[in-house]
Amino acid sequence: MPKYFKDQGGALPILILLAAVGIIGFLLISNTFNFRDNLFSQLFPKPSSYAAKPSPSLGMNLISETIRGYAPTDCYHEDSAHDRTWVGSLGPSQSFQVSLPFCTYEEFVTGPGGAGFMMHSFGKGSFNLTATSPTGVVTKGHFKIPKPGQQDYRGCFVQPYFNAVTQIGTGTIEPGTWTVTFINTGTRTASNLELRIYIEQAVSGWQEAHCPQEDWNFD
Numbered sequence: 001m002p003k004y005f006k007d008q009g010g011a012l013p014i015l016i017l018l019a020a021v022g023i024i025g026f027l028l029i030s031n032t033f034n035f036r037d038n039l040f041s042q043l044f045p046k047p048s049s050y051a052a053k054p055s056p057s058l059g060m061n062l063i064s065e066t067i068r069g070y071a072p073t074d075c076y077h078e079d080s081a082h083d084r085t086w087v088g089s090l091g092p093s094q095s096f097q098v099s100l101p102f103c104t105y106e107e108f109v110t111g112p113g114g115a116g117f118m119m120h121s122f123g124k125g126s127f128n129l130t131a132t133s134p135t136g137v138v139t140k141g142h143f144k145i146p147k148p149g150q151q152d153y154r155g156c157f158v159q160p161y162f163n164a165v166t167q168i169g170t171g172t173i174e175p176g177t178w179t180v181t182f183i184n185t186g187t188r189t190a191s192n193l194e195l196r197i198y199i200e201q202a203v204s205g206w207q208e209a210h211c212p213q214e215d216w217n218f219d
Helices: 003-008 011-033 037-045 204-210
Strands: 059-068 081-090 095-102 115-124 129-130 139-140 152-159 159-162 168-170 176-184 190-201
Touching: 003 081, 081 176, 115 129, 115 176, 115 204, 129 152, 129 204, 139 152, 139 176, 152 204, 176 190
Parallel strands: none
Antiparallel strands: 059 081, 081 190, 095 176, 115 152, 115 190, 129 139, 129 176, 159 168
């Protein structure tokens, strides 16, 4: 045997043993510390990803409410007062409805009495505001000149006649449940919307403060 192999005979097994120990150690370390994934992630970083921001929810939210009298646990009559305001946004063709149960004569001796209601909406976009009577008659709110870029509709529904001098009215609004409908008629979201519905005894002073003149019922 050549002298070279004789001289290396004792060192060769030691080198093989050290190599084997090195390989085993590398495998243990890589499995324990996820070395492979960390190494590849440093060498080949993935582009950052960002979660999409959720779009703001649509709909109308009640932000203010004042109740006096029997409303809304029973039905509305001339001693009732109920004032509510909603704000929000409506998507294309989306609508928001509010039911207004005015007393029938079976529920209350004078029915609705002198009670009436005001509806008022404004905001950005294309929309309609209507009131549907218990017998199905639909009445659209009056369009008012708003701020630039906005629409404004309002309307009042009161008894047929009210004498401003004697403070006595004649007749009532139609008894039963009325429905106010606020609907987006455009192809884009209507935003910054506000809807107010106010039920109260519709004396002349209340009408002057809250109703379009087209809807006044007094002299």
